[in-house]
Amino acid sequence: MSSSHDTHASHAAAPTHExxxxxxxxxxxxxxxxxxxGKFVTYKLDDVSPxxxxxxMLDVLNERxxxxxxxxxxxDHDCREGICGACSLTINGQPHGFERxxxxxxxxxxxxxxxxxxxIEPFRANAFPVVKDLVVDRGAFDRIIAAGGFITxxxxxxxxxxxxxxxxxxxxxxxxxxxxxxxxxCVASCKxxxxxxxxSAKVSHxxxxxxxxxxxxxxxxxxxxxxxxxxxGNCTNESECEAACPKGIxxxxxxxxxxxxxxxxxCGD
Amino acid sequence: xxxxxxxxxxxxxxxxxxxxxxxERWSKHRFELKLVNPANRRKxxxxxxxxxxxxxxxxxxxxxxxxxxxxFCIQDSPRRAHSIAAQGGINAAKNYxxxxxSVHRLFYDTIKGGDFRARESNxxxxxxxxxxxxxxxxxxxxxxxREYGGLLANRSFGGAQxxxxxxARGQTGQQLLLGAYSGLMRQVGEGxxxxxxxxxxxxxxxxxxxxxxxxxxxxxxGEIKSYAGDAVLLCTxxxxxxxxxxxxxxxxxxxxxxRAHKRGALFANACYTQIHPTCIPVxxxxxxxxxxxxxxxxxxxxxxxxxxxxxxxxPEQIPEDERDYYxxxxxxxxxxxxxxxxxxRAAKQVCDEGRGVGASKMSVFLDFRAAIERDxxxxxxxxxGNLFQMYERITGEDPYRVPMRIYPxxxxxxxxxWVDYNLESTVPGLFVLGEANFSDHGANRLGxxxxxxxxxxxxxxxxxxxxxHLAGRKLGKISTSxxxxxxxxxxxxxRIERLKNAKGKRSPDSFHRELGLLMWDKCGMARNADxxxxxxxxxxxxxxxxxxxxxxxxxxxxxxxxxxxxxRVADFFELxxxxxxxxLHRNESxxxxxxxxxxxxxxxxxxxxANFCYAGAWEYAPESPSGKVGWSMHKxxxxxxxxxxxxxxxx
Ligand SMILES: Cc1cc2nc3c(=O)[nH]c(=O)nc-3n(C[C@H](O)[C@H](O)[C@H](O)COP(=O)(O)OP(=O)(O)OC[C@H]3O[C@@H](n4cnc5c(N)ncnc54)[C@H](O)[C@@H]3O)c2cc1C
Ligand code: FES
Numbered sequence: 001m002s003s004s005h006d007t008h009a010s011h012a013a014a015p016t017h018e019x020x021x022x023x024x025x026x027x028x029x030x031x032x033x034x035x036x037x038g039k040f041v042t043y044k045l046d047d048v049s050p051x052x053x054x055x056x057m058l059d060v061l062n063e064r065x066x067x068x069x070x071x072x073x074x075x076d077h078d079c080r081e082g083i084c085g086a087c088s089l090t091i092n093g094q095p096h097g098f099e100r101x102x103x104x105x106x107x108x109x110x111x112x113x114x115x116x117x118x119x120i121e122p123f124r125a126n127a128f129p130v131v132k133d134l135v136v137d138r139g140a141f142d143r144i145i146a147a148g149g150f151i152t153x154x155x156x157x158x159x160x161x162x163x164x165x166x167x168x169x170x171x172x173x174x175x176x177x178x179x180x181x182x183x184x185x186c187v188a189s190c191k192x193x194x195x196x197x198x199x200s201a202k203v204s205h206x207x208x209x210x211x212x213x214x215x216x217x218x219x220x221x222x223x224x225x226x227x228x229x230x231x232x233g234n235c236t237n238e239s240e241c242e243a244a245c246p247k248g249i250x251x252x253x254x255x256x257x258x259x260x261x262x263x264x265x266x267c268g269d
Numbered sequence: 270x271x272x273x274x275x276x277x278x279x280x281x282x283x284x285x286x287x288x289x290x291x292x293e294r295w296s297k298h299r300f301e302l303k304l305v306n307p308a309n310r311r312k313x314x315x316x317x318x319x320x321x322x323x324x325x326x327x328x329x330x331x332x333x334x335x336x337x338x339x340x341f342c343i344q345d346s347p348r349r350a351h352s353i354a355a356q357g358g359i360n361a362a363k364n365y366x367x368x369x370x371s372v373h374r375l376f377y378d379t380i381k382g383g384d385f386r387a388r389e390s391n392x393x394x395x396x397x398x399x400x401x402x403x404x405x406x407x408x409x410x411x412x413x414x415r416e417y418g419g420l421l422a423n424r425s426f427g428g429a430q431x432x433x434x435x436x437a438r439g440q441t442g443q444q445l446l447l448g449a450y451s452g453l454m455r456q457v458g459e460g461x462x463x464x465x466x467x468x469x470x471x472x473x474x475x476x477x478x479x480x481x482x483x484x485x486x487x488x489x490x491g492e493i494k495s496y497a498g499d500a501v502l503l504c505t506x507x508x509x510x511x512x513x514x515x516x517x518x519x520x521x522x523x524x525x526x527x528r529a530h531k532r533g534a535l536f537a538n539a540c541y542t543q544i545h546p547t548c549i550p551v552x553x554x555x556x557x558x559x560x561x562x563x564x565x566x567x568x569x570x571x572x573x574x575x576x577x578x579x580x581x582x583x584p585e586q587i588p589e590d591e592r593d594y595y596x597x598x599x600x601x602x603x604x605x606x607x608x609x610x611x612x613x614r615a616a617k618q619v620c621d622e623g624r625g626v627g628a629s630k631m632s633v634f635l636d637f638r639a640a641i642e643r644d645x646x647x648x649x650x651x652x653x654g655n656l657f658q659m660y661e662r663i664t665g666e667d668p669y670r671v672p673m674r675i676y677p678x679x680x681x682x683x684x685x686x687w688v689d690y691n692l693e694s695t696v697p698g699l700f701v702l703g704e705a706n707f708s709d710h711g712a713n714r715l716g717x718x719x720x721x722x723x724x725x726x727x728x729x730x731x732x733x734x735x736x737x738h739l740a741g742r743k744l745g746k747i748s749t750s751x752x753x754x755x756x757x758x759x760x761x762x763x764r765i766e767r768l769k770n771a772k773g774k775r776s777p778d779s780f781h782r783e784l785g786l787l788m789w790d791k792c793g794m795a796r797n798a799d800x801x802x803x804x805x806x807x808x809x810x811x812x813x814x815x816x817x818x819x820x821x822x823x824x825x826x827x828x829x830x831x832x833x834x835x836x837r838v839a840d841f842f843e844l845x846x847x848x849x850x851x852x853l854h855r856n857e858s859x860x861x862x863x864x865x866x867x868x869x870x871x872x873x874x875x876x877x878x879a880n881f882c883y884a885g886a887w888e889y890a891p892e893s894p895s896g897k898v899g900w901s902m903h904k905x906x907x908x909x910x911x912x913x914x915x916x917x918x919x920x
Contacts, residue, residue, distance in 0.1 A: 033827060051552040053663075059557055059778070066776040066831065071823045074830055076345060078518040080558050081659065083443055084349040106662050131489055132828040139466070142346050146458035150451035153408035155330045155728040161407040162365060165419025175412040175437060178444060182348055206410050 022048040022114045026061070028073055029121040034129050034137075040119070050110035054097070055080060055087065057109055058120075074133040080105040082246060085181035088188075089134055090121040095185035095244045103183065103246040123188035127195070127231045138184050140230035141198060148222030149202040151212050164210055177204040179247045189244035192233030197241040199227050200257035201249045207260055217264035224261055276883045279903030281535065285689040286390035291911045292372070295394040298690065299733050303740035310335035313739050316483055316498040318470045318525055320347030322442070322720055323703025324504030325449035326727025332456035334732055339496060340453065341465045341485060343520050343833075348450045351506050351518040352723065355442020356563035356656070358424060358434035359406075359720040361399035366423055370431040372396045377912060379718060382428040382608055383683075383711020384860035384876065385914050386538070386884070388907060390690060395709050398729040399721050403435055405728055409448035413437050426716040427564050428608035428919075434717045439563055439655045445720055449727070468494075469833065470525045471761045473501065473532045473699065474754055480529075480699035481747050484757050486765075488833060491826040493758050493765075495749035500698050500738055502731065503529060504723075507682040507704035509542070511841045511848065512793070513785020515679035516548060516561040522837040523844050526686050526705050534694040535886035535903060537687035537707035539844070540852035543714055543861045544794050545680035546572075546612035549663050550632040559678040560663055562635070563656055564716045567605045569640035569649065570673070572596050572612070574633050578623040584634055584672050595619055603919040610713045610861050610874075611919060613677035617794050618872065620676070627674045636672035677794060681719060683710045683861060684851070687886040687905075691734035692726060695886075698738055702726035707884065712860025765825055768835050773818030777835040780815050784808070784838070784845055792849050797865040801853040805846060812842035847887055847900060854902065857881045878914050882907050 023046040031038030048057050055077050062072035078086040087104040091097035096104050099111060112118070120134065128136040166174075178201070186197035203220050206212035212219075235254060242251045287294040287301075305313065313336050317328040320342040328340040342350060362375040375396040380387060403421070407413065413435050414422040423432040437444035456462040467488040474482035474495070482497040508523035509515035530536045547562045573594045575587050595615055597604040607615075616633050625631050641649050646669060650657070657668045664674070685707040692700045692708070703723040710718065791804035815838070823829045858867040858874035859881070867875045883904040890899040 049553050049555060052555045053557070056555045056557050060555060063776055063778060066820060066822055067774075069820075069822060072831060074828055078344060078349055078520050079351070079354045080519060081354055081560055083440065084344070084351075084353045084518065085346075086344060086349050102662065106659070108662060108665070110665055135828060138345060142348070142454060142457075142464070142466075145348075145451060146454040148458075150455040151408065151410045152455065153405065153452070154333050155326070155405055155732065156401070158401070158404035158408035161363070161403045161413075162420050164407075166415055167419045168415045168417045171412050171415040171419075174410075175414075175444075178410075178412050178437075178447065179440065181443070182346065205412070209410050209412070211408055211410050 019050050020114065022050065022109060022112060022116070024048055024112065025117045027117070027119045030073065030133055031130050033132055038130065048109050050108070052109045053080065053105060054091070054107040054109065055105050074135050076135050077105055082106040083181060085183035088123045088136060088183055088185070090123060090188060092119050095123055095188040096246050101246055101248045103181070123184050125184070125187045125193035125232070127193060128184060128187065138182070140195070140232070141182050141184065143230065144195070144199060144223050144226045145202065147226035148215070148219040149206070151206060151215060153211070166210060170208055174205050174208040177201045177208070177249065177253055180249050181247055183246065185244040185246060186241035187232065189240040190233065191238060191240070192236060194235045194241070195227050195230070195232035196235040196254045196257065197245060197249055197251065199223050200253035203260055204253040204256045207256070216260070217267050220257065220260045220264050275879070276904050276906045278906050279886070281695055281888070281903050282687065282886055282905040283689060284388065284905060285691055286388060287690070291389060291393050294390050295397055302733055303736050305736045305740045307335055311337055313337065313500070314339070314498040315500045315502060315735070316496055317341070317502045317504060318483060319350065319504035319506060319703070319705070320450070320453065321350035321352035321504060321506055321703060322446055322449055322723030323705070323727045324350070324502070325446065325453045326724050327502055327504060327702055327731050328462055329449065329452035329456050330728050330732045331735070332461035338456070338462040339465060339498065340462055341468045341470060341483070343467065343469050343488065345466050347453060347464065347466065348447060350446060351521050352446045352720070353443045354518060355445070355720055356439045356561065357565040358426060358436035358441045358717040359402070359445060360426070360433050360715070360717040361403045361435060361721065362396050362433060363400055363403060365421055366432045368431045370433050374431065375399060375433065378429050379709070379715060380711070380912050381917055382715040383713055384874070384917050385711065385878070385882070385909065386859055386907065387709055387711030389909060389911055391709050394730070395722060395725050398725045401729055402721060402724045406445055406448050406724070409452060411437060411444045411448040424565055424568060425606060427567065427606050427612070428603070428715040436565070439565070439653065442720060445724065449724070471528060471836065472757045473529045473696070474757050475532050475696060476747060476751060476753050479697045479742065479744070482749065482754060484754070484761050486761070489828055491824070491829065493761055495754040495758055497747050497749045497751070497754070499744050500700065500735055502700045502702060503686065503705050504702045504727070505705045507685070508841070508844060509679045509682050511785070511845050512679040512788050513782050514551070514556060514559050514789070516545060516559050519558060522840070524837050524840045526701070527840040527844055529686060529694065529696065529699060531889050533696045534699055535687040535888050536684070536847060537884050537886040538684040538712070538851065539848045539887065540792065540855060541683035541712045541861050542679060543609055543681035543683060544613040544677045546609055546616055546677050547635060547675045548678035549660065550627060550629065550674055550676040560659065561678070561680065562660060562673065562675060564609070566635060566653060566656060569652065570605065570635040570637050571639060572605055572633055572635055574619045574624040574626060580624070584626070584636070593619070593624070600919045607919045608713060609716065610863070613794055614863060616677055632674040632676040634672035635675045637668065638672070641669065679789070679793070681714055683707065683712060683714055687884065691737055692730055693734070693738065697742065700731060700735065702731060712862055765832065765836070767816070768819060768832070768839065769821050769825055771816060771819045773820050775818050775820055777819055777821070777831060777838045780811065780819065781834070781838045781841065784811060784841060787811070788845055788848070792852050795863045795865050796852050798853060801849045804849045808842060808845050808849065812846070815839065815842060850900065851885060851887065854885065855881055874917070882914070
């Protein structure tokens with residue numbers, strides 16, 4: 001009666017044999033701790049399935065390192081679906097690699113060529129100190145949100161959700177900005193390590209909505225102040241951040257942030 | 270009144286459900302609950318473990334009320350909790366569509382969807398507060414989808430015939446969590462919440478029978494640290510990763526709940542696992558997790574396989590009359606929107622018959638051709654663009670042109686720590702919220718109801734019910750210098766040492782994969798007694814081997830991903846054993862628990878209300894000198910006064 005063995009098989013392996021496996025040379029940033037010196041270490045893999053994700057390729061490498069008694073490479077990851085913002089690798093010099101609007105965890109090895117060399121580094125910025133290997137500390141982003149990236153709404157106090165209609169296109173624009181996953185690629189891609197895209201996405205999201213009006217001025221001032229405290233650089237309109245953003249957050253938000261900031265200053269709020 | 274069961278209630282499981290008319294119970298209960306005077310609230314310190322929807326909403330609401338809160342999570346930021354990945358939507362009985370929805374209908378759908386294995390009182394409360402959740406989220410700035418005129422849009426989800434699901438593109442969980450997270454961070458900014466990211470709770474501290482603290486490992490430094498409080502809230506999510514492959518994020522685990530279980534919290538309905546019907550099939554042995562394709566796709570996608578076995582033609586070559594749209598055929602009134610357990614089993618069935626598609630023959634088509642012809646590519650793109658893109662990235666196939674291939678995967682766990690109506694576990698002072706508890710979904714959860722439950726628990730239940738504990742019990746001052754903290758810390762250190770000192774040959778990941786396969790095979794979509802007995806033997810063997818042969822390189826006094834994983838896998842082994850025991854004891858099929866011995870002639874689940882209409886909560890019996898782990902079962906009979914127990918039909 002039981003046919004569970006078939007499902008077992010499906011869980012175990014589906015054929016990938018027709019596709020050619022890749023040989024790759026990886027130069028991976030290894031750094032014991034925040035205060036240690038780091039360096040690139042070279043690893044060779046010769047049987048990477050094109051169906052693997054980039055992180056699965058690193059899993060395979062790590063399993064090998066463990067088998068050899070070496071310490072595996074530390075990297076952040078969780079959802080592996082491009083939404084949690086945990087993964088944070090700089091691949092061949094580009095945060096999240098070369099594919100547009102794609103996080104590291106969504107890259108698949110079929111995009112690489114046999115014999116290719118890949119450099120893997122952490123997201124680099126002074127405000128994101130390395131914790132270990134490819135893991136960085138992005139706590140600065142949380143502190144910016146804590147400074148003002150919210151609407152004050154006590155549970156139990158809200159009016160009916162349809163009491164205040166919000167035009168579909170306004171809601172859509174707010175959603176475009178709200179789609180930010182807080183990964184920090186914008187900072188890592190910017191030569192000034194500016195956090196303007198991140199901050200502007202949150203400011204825009206909330207400033208566009210009628211619910212966000214009461215705190216509009218205070219919010220932008222507080223967030224910008226915290227951003228400066230954290231040691232992020234200034235924006236010089238290079239737009240590298242937009243190109244690196246896995247969610248396609250537009251630099252138009254930065255223009256809005258600047259307007260919001262001036263408006264708040266003018267209000268003397 | 271229908272209480273079909275003659276099951277004897279365990280005195281350990283007082284549900285504290287109020288009596289009286291169903292719709293008045295929650296307000297009556299709230300009135301009867303004690304209150305904590307505003308001036309006293311700041312004297313109480315609440316430890317909230319987990320910052321997903323349940324944890325973030327609970328921590329921010331309690332802080333808002335004036336309690337002093339500490340919040341812990343594994344990720345580097347609370348915003349990265351697994352809730353962020355929820356795609357499809359959140360249910361609420363708003364009846365904005367005027368299509369016949371009501372609190373009672375959401376209540377009924379949830380009870381029925383759960384195959385009559387949940388408490389009426391809890392489920393009704395959930396349906397009641399669902400409407401407040403949407404209000405609250407909108408107030409926080411959650412950009413739900415709207416119609417052109419500005420009103421909120423809805424879609425339908427499996428197991429319902431009304432449109433009550435609110436959504437924000439395919440990123441509903443993200444937007445809800447970012448809303449809850451922003452509220453949490455506001456309280457952090459105000460100093461009302463102290464945040465501990467990259468902190469993993471590894472044990473619970475119980476003093477004089479009351480939960481008074483936790484012991485954590487600081488994942489960055491490896492330090493073992495204690496935290497004392499007046500109440501502990503576990504909001505630590507589900508345990509689907511016991512199967513290794515699941516749609517859950519990689520860090521999802523059972524450790525916090527399991528440690529609490531071993532300190533006296535009963536674990537209920539461990540075997541109720543939800544297998545989601547629409548996931549991207551496995552591509553190879555490197556597979557590290559599975560990706561869900563939101564159930565909302567079933568609004569427009571049609572599920573089919575070829576009528577003939579072993580048909581290897583490509584889908585466009587298979588004429589209409591040689592296709593079997595098996596969900597539409599078997600369940601005409603719900604069709605492609607049949608509930609998850611039913612849709613998953615139906616997919617397994619057609620694949621087992623040899624009619625599966627794709628290279629592995631272990632998938633079915635989810636076809637958008639008809640919808641694209643009807644509504645146009647642009648409309649379909651606007652509805653599901655990001656999901657289609659995700660699919661294409663993973664598989665290399667374009668779903669606008671070829672049908673998606675999908676197969677069921679482990680998704681959600683209905684089982685969890687037993688809680689009463691106040692969400693309190695059997696350890697006083699220990700509350701459990703969100704997916705980590707067993708409370709509201711019975712044997713099967715309806716789509717878009719987990720987000721609803723997490724936020725209901727955090728925003729609208731715990732702020733009231735925690736007062737029963739804080740105001741109702743005498744809680745002396747306790748600090749982490751108490752001997753019990755030292756003792757528990759020592760235990761945590763020894764366990765880490767033991768794992769590190771095994772110095773074996775295999776990685777925790779390789780053991781985890783082996784355990785996962787075994788569980789999927791024997792305790793997955795279909796189970797039978799022989800298979801479960803066999804699994805129990807194998808799990809114990811594998812667990813013993815684990816402690817001898819696991820290999821963990823690196824230092825315990827710094828960031829060590831392998832060590833973190835190793836501790837979680839060790840707990841999964843014990844949980845797996847309990848899941849199989851629970852599945853073996855439940856001699857019926859219900860919801861996500863399908864025992865092959867108990868099915869109707871046409872292959873549907875056959876419940877046994879006379880003998881199994883109860884929540885089964887297991888008490889951990891500490892290891893005896895012989896090293897044998899054991900459990901004893903306590904039963905909470907389920908009483909149905911407002912719905913009639915019926916065969917769950919979607920035909
Ligand atoms: C891919 C996917 C899509 C989904 N889509 C939907 C949907 O559309 N609608 C719906 O209703 N439901 C959906 N669900 C289900 C839903 O997302 C979850 O059930 C829900 O988000 C769980 O929320 P939670 O707050 O209980 O736990 P989680 O969000 O899992 O949060 C757990 C928290 O606990 C922390 N934690 C865990 N263990 C420890 C420990 N030992 N120490 C310290 N911290 C710890 C974690 O760091 C995290 O902060 C989906 C699930 C998946 C997997
Ligand atoms: S792991 Fe979550 S976005 Fe990459």
